[in-house]
Amino acid sequence: MKEKVMILFMIFTIIGTAQKKKNxxxxxxxxxxxxxxxxxxxxxxxNKDKVASYVSEDFKSYNGSDTNKDAKGKTKENLLNNVTFWKENISYLKIERSAGAYPDALEYKDTTNDDVVWVQTWTHLTGVHNKTGVKLDMPFHRLYVVNKDNKIQTMINYFDESVYDEIGASFTERKNGTIYNHHENINKVRRMIHAFENDDLEIAYKFYDEKCKFKNIHMPLNETYTLEESIEGDLKFKEKFEINSIDIQGYPDYLNYGIRDSKVVQSWWIVRLTRKSDQKKINVPIMFLHDFNDDGMITMESAYYSAKLLED
Structure with missing residues (x-):
């Protein structure tokens, strides 16, 4: 039995070794x-001239994500024209190694690649488009083929091209919905705010969806709290402060966006408070964004104010 086990072990070892081949x-x-x-x-x-000095005369570049089977690639002349285009149209351009990444050079041992070296890079490109102000901030993966004269003869690019769509779209004016200064959702926000002003939390919270999320400018990015947590926070707030008045500033806007059909009321207020511990009067400017669903319920509340004003 022991001999059989050893034979099987040797067979699997040979098979495992045979599956590896250095190239x-x-x-x-x-x-x-x-x-x-x-x-x-x-x-x-x-630097167009310097770029030219690093590439071969038969240079070709390709989009690695292009599904066109007949793509013939771009020439050295195209590359040099791109240098000029980017210089004239992109400010603050940087191409740097991605954090934690480094390039590899691969010398293959086969007849196809005997006299070339493949280089693969992981970089990050940043810049700002001059005309539209669109920010470029994207990873780039590239494969290069470098010939025996140490000239780049092939470049294959892999990157997210969606930022170029935004640049292209930004050259023309486009409406993105409708702004209202009178709307039922504005009415709901005003009724909700003034219910808080009059200590009627039961009415105030009936305008919120039960799964509504809350956030404010002082919270970590992407962190929110629930309706139940908001109610608990309001009760604690009322233990420390008395609301004297909440007064609207200017007028609210209701924005019904064309993209995603988002529904948002933005409003500006002065919350006039008395701190119970020392009877100090405090005025707190605050801006609210309230997102609504199709049923007319608030699904997100975002508050922007200075918590410094509330400190002892």
Whole structure:
């Protein structure tokens, strides 16, 4: 039995070894990496001549996500024109290694790649489009082929192109819904606020959906609290402060957005308080954003105010 186990072990070891086949070497430092990163720096600096010095005459670049089987790639001339375009249209352009990432140089041991080196990079591109103000802030993955003369002959790009859609759309004016200064959702916000003013929490909270989320400017990003937690917080607040008056500033707006059909009331108020501990009068400016669902219920409340005003 022991002999059978040993034979099986040897068979699996041989099979496992046979499944591995070395096909070259990966380098963390290599002349090909240097030429690639120098070219990217020159591109970001808008140095057309320097970029040209790093690429071969038969250079081609490709969009790695392009599904066009007949794509012929872009030439060296196209690349150099791109240098000029980006220099004239993008401010603050930077191309840097992504945090924690570094490029690899791969020397393959096969007849197809005997005289070239593949370099793969993970970078982050940032900048601002001059005309539209759209911010570029996106990861880039690139594969390069560097020839025996240490010139870049191929570049394959992988990146999210959606930011270019936003730039293109920003060249024309487009309406995104309708703004109302009188609307039933505005009426609901006013009734809710004045119910709080008059210590009628039962009425105030009937305008909120039971799954409503609450947040304010002092909370960590993406953190919210529930309706129950909001009620508890309001009760604690009323133990410390008396609401003398809540007065509207200007007029509320109801925005019914075209994109996603979002429904938002924005309003501005002065909350006039008396602190019970020392009878100090405090005026707190506050802005609210209230999101509504299709049933006319508040699903999100966002509050913007200075908590510093409430400190002892």
């Amino acid at each position: 070259g070497t990966i380098y963390i430092e290599h002349p090909a990496i240097k030429v690639v990163e120098e070219m990217e720096k020159a591109f970001a600096a808008g």
